[in-house]
Amino acid sequence: MTEAVDIQAMMDRVVAGLTGPGAPFEQTVEPVLGTPIPVLAHRHRNLRELFDVSLTWGDRDYLVTEDRRISFAEHAVAAGALATALARRYDVGKGDRIGIYAANTPEWVIAFWAAQCLGAVAVGYNAWWTPREIAYGLEHTTPTVVIADAKRAARLADSGTGVPVLTMEQDLPALIAEYVGDIPRAEIAEDDPAVVLYTSGTTGRPKGVVHSHRNLVAVSDYHRFTDALMASFTGQPLDGPSDRRYLVTLPLFHIASLHNLVVPRLATGAAAVFPHGAFDVDRVLRLIEQERVTNWAAVPTMASRLLEHDLSGYDLSSLNALSLNSAPSSPGLQDRLRDKLSGVQVALTTSYGQTESGTAATVATPLELAADLECVGRPIIGVTVEIRDPFGAALPDGEEGEICIRSPYVMLGYWNDDAATAATIDAERWLRTGDFGTIVDGRLRISGRRTDLILRGGENVYPTEVEYALEEHPAVHESVVLGVEHPDLGQEVAAVIVADPGTVTADELRAFAAERLAYFKVPARWRITAEPLPRNASGKVVRRDVEP
Template sequence: MTEAVDPQEFVAKVAAGLTAPGAPFEMTVEPVLGVPIPVMAHRRANLREVFEHSREWGERDYLVTEDRRISFAEHASAVGALATALAARYGVGKGDRVGILAANGPDWVIAFWAAQCLGAIPVGYNAWWAPPEVAYGISHTTPKVVIADAKRAALLVESGAAVLSIEDDLPALLAEFAGADIPNTPLGEDDPAVILYTSGTSGRPKGVVHSQRNLVAISDYHRFTDAMMAVFMGQSPTAGPSDRRYLVTAPLFHIASLHNLVIPRLATGAAVVFPDGAFDVDRVLRLVERERVTNWAAVPTMASRMLDHDVSRYDLSSLSALSLNSAPTSPDLLEQLRGHLAGAGLALTTSYGLTESGTAATVATPLDLAVDLASVGRPIIGVAVQIRDEHGAVVADGTEGEICIRSPYVMLGYWNDETATAAAIDDERWLRSGDFGTISGGRLTVAGRRTDLILRGGENVYPTEIENVLSTHPAVDDCAVFGVAHADLGQEVAAVVVADPGTVDAEELRAFVAARLAYFKVPSRWRISADELPRNATGKVTRRELAM
């Protein structure tokens, strides 16, 4: 009689074998910025080494769109030419910022890696920003050059920055500097590697700085998960290349796409596939079918839109994994998706993380979701998660508190903002998420979002930023912004405005905000009243009393 095996115990046993002394993913403890943290013993020192390694994948697909196909070898040649051009023509060197303001595509990726090869710091500006937001980003990180597509280059005319257009300047530079040797810039593990923006509760976006160590460690995490999957399938882990093909539907200025899809593929030899234009279910599923996509990391809004489509019309037999990221996923949506996609035979997972954590802090596998659909899973390799009370003390299992995270993936800090960095990361390198939750049975459940944060279709929206804009309108005496439930987007943005009767209407205010902020931050629901806003004893608006 065969003895039953606990699946979770089997997973733990496989992980232990892969991370044991002498194993390919051996874990050890080393000082990281002065704090002992578990890291992989056998790792590359920086992203330049990851890039050089990618040449081994040769003519395999790396970047694929609906009408372009770029191999690893072609990518390496383009990166080398652009890096040389940036150094020779624009004086870009170690520590200089190279801005990228463009829609998803191969040229975004080539620009990122060209900056890496020079030890420069690519800055992924939000491609949906309005002109004032773009102006702030440029002044905040002062890039030596900005690489932009034609649509967004127009926003940079008055910025004073040197602008290279993706459509015209890049092809000319790639042709002129083809075959040139790339400068070899010494880099430390804790040197800055990238800046990505996250909305800030102070009303201004904050530049999250991730290090060389962060991004190499995230790539190694993905190599580790590939090895785990190989063992589960009865195969021996190999050094690659991987035959997986990853669909990229979230913007490259997010960690979900850049850190966890595009960068690790240079380490694993797999391909990334970009749909063109705005998200469209039919177009995306046809691309999955054509390119034999195996993995898709989607925001819940995208996944929910599949519920209105007959997925049996498409050949999704290659799609083995669908992960839901960037926003909370309701148990109801998970249940509906499991039923809707039952014939596709894919693994459904969710995760929890934030820009500051670099990658997911926890992942809920199908095994975890079978036990608890509300869970966001267990900490991934290298991550420690604690729940702390208001005094910073760790609380018992099942007790709600603030979610705190420590790992080699956690950001260095916020660009040029020591105060905000100190508030987010303590002396022992624990990141305070500002989210609240509980841990039970090793699994994390998120109880509440960061204070007042609105999550609209996977995009973070902070009320203060919108309130700061509204308050500049001459007719607005007071205002409050908050999120309300939305069946498709998860949440939509609502605003209550205090103004004298007849002095302003919703359409005027909507246009006023739209001219100053990205479209997803513009309130879609409005209430204009002469009544004062409800406030607590300290004078803060109590948004919960304003629910629409």
């Protein structure tokens, strides 16, 4: 215990040296949307300025796949040319939305940065959405143009949209070749919107989370800070590019990959490495070996699949950091990973955050996990976490309540939904997470996620959205959707259907749901009954009394 305390004290001294007056990460307090918030005194004011920084990295790898390698310089040329093409051909300007509907590719990233050069808003649509779901997204954010891979372009055609669609395979290369030249520059304020990413909504429709230029620059500065912190401990210089190589196995329409892996690399000069296709353990491990990957941010489902694989045939010696994100990870899973990766110098970390929080609100380092395996760590630089009672009053250490977060990373709000924004962010810019936990000795423990939320393999599934879709079937009187434990996914989706005997089968309902919902939302388990669902005095279904 003495050693742990000494290491923590040493870390506190290093942090103080990096964040004090005159230091590279000096902190100050400034008004952010009318509320005093701790921010870095020396920072870029928008993503276009961060884009300029990337030019200094030149021929260093930025985007790497199994068969492609794009340098920072090449990326800047492509993004600038695409931005020029979008402005001249499609009249895209500041504040216009540019939809991106695709699997992970370098073109996804290039499209994102083209939007930032124009002061436009990139909208990352969920690549697993069905035509019905993408039609909702298009209506919701009204993009001027959509950039899609061929598979999703076909899906867009099925949705009946009249929005111009540019394919990544054919249209983008032609436009980039035609418009190579100067890189556009728009006047952009810190709190202008930069990106919209969707999160499933409790009211049955996905909500568009809006992050500002301030949010994404601050996230990038957080990653610069963690690099500097490590450099201080190892005696490395604080300036210059990073030699880390980050594996990107989560979709770019999530903050884990876009905000926390791809965007910060422009500030640090490190590479982002993308495997092709769906997650495959062998393919990922071969790529780690081939590209000497150093850092991997995975969801617990990926980690559990890794545990089932024989690692003896792979050289994983470059891998020195594995973080578990997007869903809670059990102490048992963490222990099994340490045993499995015992021959690799991996620093295992876990974290807590939401799409709305922009990045992790807390991170549990190996030091923190050694002290408390069930914690999700301490607040990161710039974040304040409070545990509050139902009336909004802060609770003392050890008492359970709602987790509330305030930081320069927290979203602007929900796109075109003032009521949902007001219900989630209060007048002092505190984010009400809807999750519950406790703080003990400065460490956060999660005691419960949102009551109804299902966490399936790192994807959020809200039962209301699924229930609304199921209840469109003429044979369904009512339904309830629940999360049930699953050894690989953490949870899977189960549905209890109330219908007249013999009027519908599980196979029919599964096909019906698949036409309306992304695959991960379609229930895997079904129970069809003629018995009404249990309800309370106010008429609400009592989910805890429903047997899946």
